[in-house]
Amino acid sequence: MKIVIDAMGGDNAPDEIVKGAALAKKELLASMILVGDEEVIRKSAEKQDISLSGITVCHAPDVITMEDSPLSIRDKSDSSMRIAFKMLKEGQADAFVGAGNTGAMHVGSTLFVHRIKGVDRSAIATIMPLERPTLLIDSGANVQVTPNFLYQFAVMGSIYMSRIYNLENPRVGLLNNGTEEKKGTQLQIDTYKLLSDSENINFVGNIEGKDIPFSKCDVLVCDGFTGNIALKTIEGMSSFILRKIKGVLSDSISGKAAGLLCGAKLKAMKRNFDASEHGGAPFLGISKPVIKAHGSSDAVAIKNAVRQAIAYYNMNIIKDIADIFADNQKKIIQ
Amino acid sequence: MKIVIDAMGGDNAPDEIVKGAALAKKELLASMILVGDEEVIRKSAEKQDISLSGITVCHAPDVITMEDSPLSIRDKSDSSMRIAFKMLKEGQADAFVGAGNTGAMHVGSTLFVHRIKGVDRSAIATIMPLERPTLLIDSGANVQVTPNFLYQFAVMGSIYMSRIYNLENPRVGLLNNGTEEKKGTQLQIDTYKLLSDSENINFVGNIEGKDIPFSKCDVLVCDGFTGNIALKTIEGMSSFILRKIKGVLSDSISGKAAGLLCGAKLKAMKRNFDASEHGGAPFLGISKPVIKAHGSSDAVAIKNAVRQAIAYYNMNIIKDIADIFADNQKKIIQ
Numbered sequence: 001m002k003i004v005i006d007a008m009g010g011d012n013a014p015d016e017i018v019k020g021a022a023l024a025k026k027e028l029l030a031s032m033i034l035v036g037d038e039e040v041i042r043k044s045a046e047k048q049d050i051s052l053s054g055i056t057v058c059h060a061p062d063v064i065t066m067e068d069s070p071l072s073i074r075d076k077s078d079s080s081m082r083i084a085f086k087m088l089k090e091g092q093a094d095a096f097v098g099a100g101n102t103g104a105m106h107v108g109s110t111l112f113v114h115r116i117k118g119v120d121r122s123a124i125a126t127i128m129p130l131e132r133p134t135l136l137i138d139s140g141a142n143v144q145v146t147p148n149f150l151y152q153f154a155v156m157g158s159i160y161m162s163r164i165y166n167l168e169n170p171r172v173g174l175l176n177n178g179t180e181e182k183k184g185t186q187l188q189i190d191t192y193k194l195l196s197d198s199e200n201i202n203f204v205g206n207i208e209g210k211d212i213p214f215s216k217c218d219v220l221v222c223d224g225f226t227g228n229i230a231l232k233t234i235e236g237m238s239s240f241i242l243r244k245i246k247g248v249l250s251d252s253i254s255g256k257a258a259g260l261l262c263g264a265k266l267k268a269m270k271r272n273f274d275a276s277e278h279g280g281a282p283f284l285g286i287s288k289p290v291i292k293a294h295g296s297s298d299a300v301a302i303k304n305a306v307r308q309a310i311a312y313y314n315m316n317i318i319k320d321i322a323d324i325f326a327d328n329q330k331k332i333i334q
Numbered sequence: 335m336k337i338v339i340d341a342m343g344g345d346n347a348p349d350e351i352v353k354g355a356a357l358a359k360k361e362l363l364a365s366m367i368l369v370g371d372e373e374v375i376r377k378s379a380e381k382q383d384i385s386l387s388g389i390t391v392c393h394a395p396d397v398i399t400m401e402d403s404p405l406s407i408r409d410k411s412d413s414s415m416r417i418a419f420k421m422l423k424e425g426q427a428d429a430f431v432g433a434g435n436t437g438a439m440h441v442g443s444t445l446f447v448h449r450i451k452g453v454d455r456s457a458i459a460t461i462m463p464l465e466r467p468t469l470l471i472d473s474g475a476n477v478q479v480t481p482n483f484l485y486q487f488a489v490m491g492s493i494y495m496s497r498i499y500n501l502e503n504p505r506v507g508l509l510n511n512g513t514e515e516k517k518g519t520q521l522q523i524d525t526y527k528l529l530s531d532s533e534n535i536n537f538v539g540n541i542e543g544k545d546i547p548f549s550k551c552d553v554l555v556c557d558g559f560t561g562n563i564a565l566k567t568i569e570g571m572s573s574f575i576l577r578k579i580k581g582v583l584s585d586s587i588s589g590k591a592a593g594l595l596c597g598a599k600l601k602a603m604k605r606n607f608d609a610s611e612h613g614g615a616p617f618l619g620i621s622k623p624v625i626k627a628h629g630s631s632d633a634v635a636i637k638n639a640v641r642q643a644i645a646y647y648n649m650n651i652i653k654d655i656a657d658i659f660a661d662n663q664k665k666i667i668q
Contacts, residue, residue, distance in 0.1 A: 067514065130574065140511065143519045177474065177562035180401060185477045185559055209566030213574035225519055228511035229560055230567050232543030237571035240464065240547035244603055245579065254595040261592035265582045 001313055003306055004093035007036030008063045008080040009100020011296045014044045017099065020302025022050045028307055033093055035060050036080040058083065066295070070103030074111065081105065085112040088288050095289035095309035097280060099297040106141040109283050109290040116318065118325035121149045122285030123224070124292055125160055126231060131215040135161050138224040139231050139281060145223040147191040150174070154201050156284040156321050157219035163315045165218075173207035173217030175226060180206070187223070195221070200324075209233075242270050280305030282312050284321070289313050335647055337640055338427035341370030342397045342414040343434020345630045348378045351433065354636025356384045362641055367427055369394050370414040392417065400629070404437030408445065415439065419446040422622050429623035429643040431614060433631040440475040443617050443624040450652065452659035455479070456619030457487045457558070458626055459494055460565060465549040469495050472558040473565050473615060479557040481525040484508070488535050490618040490655050491553035497649045499552075507541035507551030509560060514540070521557070529555070534658075543567075576604050614639030616646050618655065623647050 005021050007014045014036055021032045022045075034041055034052075038059040045052045060080035064072050073082055081100055085108045087093045098105055106122065115122055123138035137157040142149065154172045161170040174191055176184045181192055183206055195203040207216050209230065222230070245266065249259035280293040280301075289312050293305035312318075339355050341348045348370055355366045356379075368375055368386075372393040379386045394414035398406050407416055415434055419442045421427045432439055440456070449456055457472035471491040476483065488506045495504040508525055510518045515526055517540055529537040541550050543564065556564070579600065583593035614627040614635075623646050627639035646652075 069516075143511065175563065177477065177559050177566075182403075208570075209563045209568075210570035210573070212567055213570050225511050226560065226563055229509065229543045230563055232511075233546055233564050233567040234543075234571055236542075236544035236547050237568055238575065239544070241572065241575045245600070248596055248599045248603060252599075255599065258592035258595035261588040261595070262582055265586075265589065266579070269578055269582060 001094040002031045003095045003309055004033040004084045004087045006080045006084050006098035006100050007034040007041050009098045014040055016298045017302055018044045019048055019299035023299055023303040024306035025055055033058055035084045064101050064104045066101055070107045073104040073108040089113055095313050097291045097305045097309050099293040099295055102140055105292055109286045113286050113288045115285050116287050116322045119285035122283045123153045124281045125157055125284045126281040130213040135219045136227050136231055139227040140224045143225040147194045150191045150221050151194045154221045158201050159320050160317055161218045163317050167218055169202045170218035171204045172201045172219045173204055175220055175222035176206035279308030335428040336365045337429045337643055338367040338418045338421045340414045340418050340432035340434050341368040341375050343432045348374055350632045351636055352378045353382055353633035357633055357637040358640035359389055367392055369418045398435050398438045400435055404441045407438040407442040423447050429647050431625045431639045431643050433627035433629055436474055439626055443620045447620055447622045449619050450621050450656045453619040455483045456617045458615045459618045460615040464547040469553045470561050470565055473561040474558045477559040481528045484525045484555050485528045488555045492535050493654050494651055495552045497651050501552055503536045504552035505538045506535045506553045507538055509554055509556035510540035613642030
């Protein structure tokens, strides 16, 4: 299969993206296409002593920046992201991996690749590497949602987790400010009812922030605003506490000795929390594989996002979602 | 000063509340009133070998449970929480500390003690013990807000932090899903403009979840739904990571040795993250001191919430808020 990567997207573009593409080609034996300013890409490869042989470089003169509006994808027709979408749409690539502007990727995937029939909104589905992998959907695409959107996220997330982690009946939770049925805003109250009444999913109730790490559900449903706050708070707390521990293990002789004794294990634990080790996040509901890599992705994160794209493609998850939405139109679209 | 405590509120009532009241009386020399089922309170004290001499016990036959609706405070006129509010209102107590149903405390403080003139909604103001103390307002009282409510939270939070931590010009941030001006839902976009335009506060812009621990602001403003998710996610991640570290320090001989070398420091770090060490959270905007202690408060947490109540009372923060809202009616009530 062929994977197109936006070489200009993300905080560490183009160097880490170019390096990540080369890593992915070598380790995953995937066929890679890098889209972006050709001269910049070739210079980056040369500087890093990376061979681009076997990697197609496709020139795109323009770039969508992190500051650009999501709608810029409509206007910047020569941007690397837009051209990557075009290649995916026209079948020159089987999957698209990008670490750039999330909003533009969301709009672009809907405008140029289209949603699966019956899906009202696509959502970013991010695996949180906690007690057990938990899928957060939506982790940032839709700041405004309806109960029915959330219901559809629950259905798509359940299919995804059942395929990727071979779970029989993934537990769906609703992120809320309490466990009781009537907690939250009207959105959560109405969604609770919709999810409870559904036979398509295994709804286990409301999940509070304090329970996110402890695997009370496999699919955690919320709007993209709340999802972003939760995901980034998790990220911030991991990095904050691990930094504090590093301080304890370096500020005295006994601390340093302790570091020698358990440093390797703590590092392994840190790696386990690292979202980049677990690949990118697909836009579930889009008719072809579009994978969002973290904005701060390094080469390893890009490689892992490519691995995610391959798994997502090979497991036919998109077809499974399409089949269920086609079969259950009445049930799912309430 | 006299402090009334709801002996029946919280997950560990009445034992830890009774013990906490005794601790507070001894260490803080405050005059304490315990409200609740008198027989239950006296038996709890006896069982724990705690002397109630010098502590007033006020009988209340009924209880508001965690499952009760916030409006139950209106109907349950013999409940411990309702009687505590009555004592505060009528001047038999100077401050009220409770670890019970948050919604009922919010409604009760508004119905029976009333808001400060000019304040549209009161909010729970919780100190997060991170890189530096950061005030999260609203951390759970109002799931639906307007930009003007958030603006008022910013003003009240600034006054609180300037008094409690002696900060000259507290930095106010808006919790959002990105740093750019146009991020978030319409609520955040409109609030950003209102906060930017105000001369009453020192607005430093949007703050993302990943930056919460790193002291980018002193007052972090948000609606109570988002605030609850952020605060509880912080709580969950702290307990999750520290549990993992405990695992590393006990699962092998080298880990145990490392634990001996740095365990005390890690414990001190854990204590530093512990919200209960930092007392309860006042309902800012209410005309008398109402302090919400964490639902899972133990005796030490109750004692610290009493300490918080004393500081809040002695520093005349309520009067300062009332003066500013009276002076700046036009400016503040847009």
